[in-house]
Amino acid sequence: MNAIKTKWLSHPLAKVLLWLALPLVVGILLALLVPRPVIGVVYLRDAIDANTAGDLDTQIRYAYDHPEINAVVLVMDSPGGTVADTESTYRELIRLRQKKPVVTVVENMSASGAYYLAVGTDYIMVQPSSEVGNVGVRTTLPMAPLVLEEEVSTGPYKFFGDSRDATLRILDPLKQGFYRAVVLGRGKALKATPEDVLSGKIYIGIEAVRLGLADSLGTQSDAIVKAASLAHVWNFAIRDLRKPSGLPAYSAYSFFFETKNGELTSYPKKAGTYFLYIPADDGRLS
Numbered sequence: 350m351n352a353i354k355t356k357w358l359s360h361p362l363a364k365v366l367l368w369l370a371l372p373l374v375v376g377i378l379l380a381l382l383v384p385r386p387v388i389g390v391v392y393l394r395d396a397i398d399a400n401t402a403g404d405l406d407t408q409i410r411y412a413y414d415h416p417e418i419n420a421v422v423l424v425m426d427s428p429g430g431t432v433a434d435t436e437s438t439y440r441e442l443i444r445l446r447q448k449k450p451v452v453t454v455v456e457n458m459s460a461s462g463a464y465y466l467a468v469g470t471d472y473i474m475v476q477p478s479s480e481v482g483n484v485g486v487r488t489t490l491p492m493a494p495l496v497l498e499e500e501v502s503t504g505p506y507k508f509f510g511d512s513r514d515a516t517l518r519i520l521d522p523l524k525q526g527f528y529r530a531v532v533l534g535r536g537k538a539l540k541a542t543p544e545d546v547l548s549g550k551i552y553i554g555i556e557a558v559r560l561g562l563a564d565s566l567g568t569q570s571d572a573i574v575k576a577a578s579l580a581h582v583w584n585f586a587i588r589d590l591r592k593p594s595g596l597p598a599y600s601a602y603s604f605f606f607e608t609k610n611g612e613l614t615s616y617p618k619k620a621g622t623y624f625l626y627i628p629a630d631d632g633r634l635s
Contacts, residue, residue: 386419386582388573389590393423396604396617396625397430397462402438404596409441411594413448419585420450420576423470424569428615428626429462430604432486432523435624439530442469450579454572455479455563460551462624464562465527468534472575474567475554480626481562484531485549486523487627488516489620519622527624535561551626 391408395401412418423442429435445451451470453459459467459475460483467473475481524547531546532539539546541560557563567575577585592598605613615627 384417386577386580386585387417387588388576388580388582388585389418389421389588390569390573391421391423391590393463393466394426394456396428397435397438397466398604399431399434401430401604402434404591405438406441407596408590408594409438409445411590413445418449418588418590419582420452420580421445421590422569422572422576423451423453423466424456424572425453425459425463425467426456427463428458428460429465429483429624430617431462432622432624435462435465439466439469442466446471450576452572452576452579454567454569455481455554456569458626460626461485465530465624467563468531470534471579472565472572473563474565474572474575475557475563476568477554477566479554479557480551481554481557482546482552483549483626484524484527484546486520486527486622486624488520488622516622523622531562538564 389408389412391405391412393401393405397405409421412421442451446469450472452472453467453470453474455467455473455475456479457476458480459473460480464482464484528543528547539561541562545560546562552560552562554563554566558565573587577583603613604617605615607613607618617623617625
């Protein structure tokens with residue numbers, strides 16, 4: 350038996366097979382040792398406020414800090430939200446984008462502050478009928494100063510924050526900042542005029558692509574493939590980043606105002622300044 354083995358191993362064909370098999374075995378062992386690349390998925394399916402923005406920021410930072418996450422897909426269905434929280438998450442996206450590709454896919458809506466976030470990513474995919482745009486800012490004017498018999502303050506605007514005129518003056522810098530983010534994010538792809546962008550109009554997905562507000566039509570699966578292509582990875586895994594980043598599965602907090610009948614409206618609970626789209630026909634405040 351040993352003689353047969355020795356004779357077979359000395360055969361020229363056996364040596365060729367061994368030389369062919371050795372790299373294959375080494376390659377398999379190395380593949381088992383090297384972590385499989387991951388495309389992370391982050392979901393925004395609510396308005397943007399301190400809660401949702403905090404969750405987004407946590408997941409974005411997780412993706413930034415973990416080298417096995419090669420790219421991120423931001424799945425979006427949101428009317429926007431608070432100005433400060435939108436700006437904070439936008440900066441986190443820009444930081445991540447400098448290190449790894451980020452692709453946005455819009456399900457139903459990417460309006461106002463949500464679109465602000467989308468332009469902070471490398472590529473935007475939409476559905477044909479997605480609602481996209483509504484660039485701009487809205488606010489609630491403070492009450493005019495008045496004298497309250499039972500309360501005193503150290504200044505005329507202590508109760509109300511600022512004058513109505515000053516509040517109105519804040520809107521234009523915020524609007525221009527939003528517009529600069531769109532121009533910076535969309536670059537040469539942007540075909541819409543400044544008037545088109547700043548009109549506050551909602552565009553359907555097909556029109557958004559034509560105007561350069563989005564890049565192409567596509568699904569979540571398409572966005573994942575695009576992100577992998579931008580990251581130059583294949584044979585990748587897909588991972589929802591919510592649980593790995595240590596967040597609970599679900600948050601019951603609602604951003605929107607609820608009527609006495611328990612019906613949610615499209616209006617925020619608190620007065621303030623927002624990058625937020627509120628449909629004109631939502632008058633359910635009774």
